[in-house]
Amino acid sequence: SAVISQKPSRDICQRGTSLTIQCQVDSQVTMMFWYRQQPGQSLTLIATANQGSEATYESGFVIDKFPISRPNLTFSTLTVSNMSPEDSSIYLCSVSFTGTGGLGYTFGSGTRLTVV
Amino acid sequence: QKEVEQNSGPLSVPEGAIASLNCTYSDRVSQSFFWYRQYSGKSPELIMSIYSNGDKEDGRFTAQLNKASQYVSLLIRDSQPSDSATYLCAVNMNQAGTALIFGKGTTLSVSS
Numbered sequence: 001s002a003v004i005s006q007k008p009s010r011d012i013c014q015r016g017t018s019l020t021i022q023c024q025v026d027s028q029v030t031m032m033f034w035y036r037q038q039p040g041q042s043l044t045l046i047a048t049a050n051q052g053s054e055a056t057y058e059s060g061f062v063i064d065k066f067p068i069s070r071p072n073l074t075f076s077t078l079t080v081s082n083m084s085p086e087d088s089s090i091y092l093c094s095v096s097f098t099g100t101g102g103l104g105y106t107f108g109s110g111t112r113l114t115v116v
Numbered sequence: 117q118k119e120v121e122q123n124s125g126p127l128s129v130p131e132g133a134i135a136s137l138n139c140t141y142s143d144r145v146s147q148s149f150f151w152y153r154q155y156s157g158k159s160p161e162l163i164m165s166i167y168s169n170g171d172k173e174d175g176r177f178t179a180q181l182n183k184a185s186q187y188v189s190l191l192i193r194d195s196q197p198s199d200s201a202t203y204l205c206a207v208n209m210n211q212a213g214t215a216l217i218f219g220k221g222t223t224l225s226v227s228s
Contacts, residue, residue, distance in 0.1 A: 033215045042204060043160070043218040092159055094216070102167060103148050105206075105216055107159040 002027050002097050006108030013083055013115050020079045021111045023093035028073035030096075034066070037090040037110075046091075049076045083115045118143045120207050122219035131228045135192040139205030139219055142186070149181055150216065151190045152204040160204055164190065195226045 003026040013019050023032065031050060035043040047055040047068055055068040070076045080087050093108045119142040129135045137151070148167050152160035164179040166172045166188065172179045178191040188207075192199055202223050206216040 031214070042220045043216075045215050045217070048215055096214075102165060103208075104162060104165060105150065106162075110159045112157075 001099055001104055002029055002095050002106050004093060004095060004106055004108040006093055006111060008111055009109060010112040011114070013113065015084050015115055017083055018079055018081045019083065019113060020077050021091050021093075022077050023075070023108050025074045025095055027097075030073070032070065032076045033094040033096075033105075034068065034076075034078045035092045035094060037092065039089070043092065046078070080113065083113075085115045088113055088115045118146075118207075118209075118217050120205055120217050120219035122203075122205050122222050124220055125223040126225050127222055128225045128227065129195050131195060131197060131226055133195050133226075135195045135199065135224055135226070137190040137192075137203050137205075137222050137224070139188045139190075140186055141188070141205075141207045141217075143207070143209060144183075144186065145209055146183075146186075146207045148208050149179070149188045150206040150208075151177075151179060151188075152206060153199075154202045154204055154221070156202075163203075192224075195224075197226050197228045200224055200226045 005024045034046040037043050045058050046061045047057045049055045049068050049070040051070045051073050067079045091111045096105050121140045151164045153163050154160045166179040166181045176193045180189045202221040204221045205219040208216050
């Protein structure tokens, strides 16, 4: 399975600022996914990032707020823009892979964001 | 709208007992089903995946899938305190690698 390095692991940010989260994968993957996990909640899909095309956003998430870059098959960034305290969450990237056991999904270690 | 439903719990079982976690999903075309374990402050880790009707066993864990009933479950035998975590059921529509849709998770507490 793929190994994902995600950074930063945590950050405390002022409202109105932006934070860019990076995910580096140790192998080439077609699709990368970005999730948000609000306190005490499950994972909600923000967008799917394909290399060479614009990300596809889920309902309730917009590009101006969560711009995503996918410059190559091993790297992606998610920016949380113009932050407010409601953006305080854990953000996770994920990739899919096909291994000996079939289809699987790996997650980065997450970025714990606190907006003050 | 695709939905994945789980009982939020908490589910409490004594050490050594069987813990049974349940999940239903709304989209009949769903093809792949996953159970993840998430400890507080950590990212999800894959426990089991299942793609065909029936049972799939891996150590103390058994996943059961019934596509006709749109139901998937996870049994944990000989539960240990270290199994105490939130268990997330996740579903995707096909095997081409589209994103997972997660349930809200069930919190399991195993008492010693």
